[in-house]
Amino acid sequence: APVSAPAPAAAGNRKKGKKERRREKERAQPGYKPPEQPQKKERPQRPGRGETVGQPNPALLTANMKKAYTLKELFTTVSKYESQLNHIHLSAAWNSLGRLVGTRAVERNWFTTHAAALETLVQLSIETVSDFQKSTQIRARELTNIAHGVAKSGGGGNKSGELMKGLARAIVRRLGDCNSQELANAAWAFSKADYLDEQLFEHLAEAVRRHMESDDFAFNSQELTNIAWSMATASHHDAPLFGAIARAVERRL
Structure with missing residues (x-):
């Protein structure tokens, strides 16, 4: 008859080592207390880059x-x-x-x-x-x-x-x-909010003229419209500025 490989020993029948037999004797002693297991400490969560706690x-x-x-x-x-x-x-x-x-x-x-x-x-x-x-x-x-x-x-x-x-x-x-968009937004904002300080609009008009003198196409059509509306709303009568705006609009037609 063919010889088969021996079956693995059952877990309960295996031979116990010296350490295991010693632990069994210790557990059998009266008043035995199991050793305390070390507790795993939770690491504090680290803040992300650029963050501090909280x-x-x-x-x-x-x-x-x-x-x-x-x-x-x-x-x-x-x-x-x-x-x-x-x-x-x-x-x-x-x-x-x-x-x-x-x-x-x-x-x-x-x-x-x-x-x-x-x-x-x-x-x-x-x-x-x-x-x-x-x-x-x-x-x-x-x-x-x-x-x-x-x-x-x-x-x-x-x-x-x-x-x-x-x-x-x-x-x-x-x-x-300020670039052209920022100037137009500022002029529109102060007019819309009804903050019509005369000196403020003089400064804004001067800055707009400087931009237009340095670049004929510094402002797009919407920005020119917003500036013209803002100056008119603030009753800032600046003939050179309105003339420059009109010429800039004509070049875009």
């Missing part, structure tokens, strides 16, 4: 504000992280607020529903743009975005004048850095 990544916070789909989402972010908001976050928040308020889905009494968060946003913006040291660190783009968002949303409320005054001073210091 604080979000600044760039991610900016992205969340820019991508906010609803006013509730935007104002929740503002309220939750108000102590960490800088001028870039404020610019993103106002830009999104202007965009969201312009949609059909927004409720009519949104400024009442989100009054507390809106007040926080307005007050933080006033403090930031009115502080000389802080405002000098803000680029023209952020300043004009804030002004445009305030005007488009109407979110400044009874502090709109104070906020626009601080923005006007800061933007005048940055006019040399």
Whole structure:
């Protein structure tokens, strides 16, 4: 008959080693206490790059504000992280607020529903743009975005004048850095918000003329339209500027 391989021994019949027999004797002794197993310590979660414990990544916070789909989402972010908001976050928040308020889905009494968060946003913006040291660190783009968002949303409320005054001073210091879009947006924003300071519009008109003198096509048609409307709304009668705008429009026909 063929010889088959021996079957493996059953687990219960295997021969026990010295250590195992010793442990069995110890467990059989009265008053035996099993040794304590070492506890695995949980490692504290490390913050992501650019984050500290309890604080979000600044760039991610900016992205969340820019991508906010609803006013509730935007104002929740503002309220939750108000102590960490800088001028870039404020610019993103106002830009999104202007965009969201312009949609059909927004409720009519949104400024009442989100009054507390809106007040926080307005007050933080006033403090930031009115502080000389802080405002000098803000680029023209952020300043004009804030002004445009305030005007488009109407979110400044009874502090709109104070906020626009601080923005006007800061933007005048940055006019040399403004591109055509930023100049057009600034002029439109102050006219829309009914902040019609004569000296401000003189500075804006001068900056627009400089741009047009350096480049005949510095402004597109929409920007030229916004500037003309803004100057007319502010009753800023600048014949050379309106003449330059008219010639620029003719070249685009």
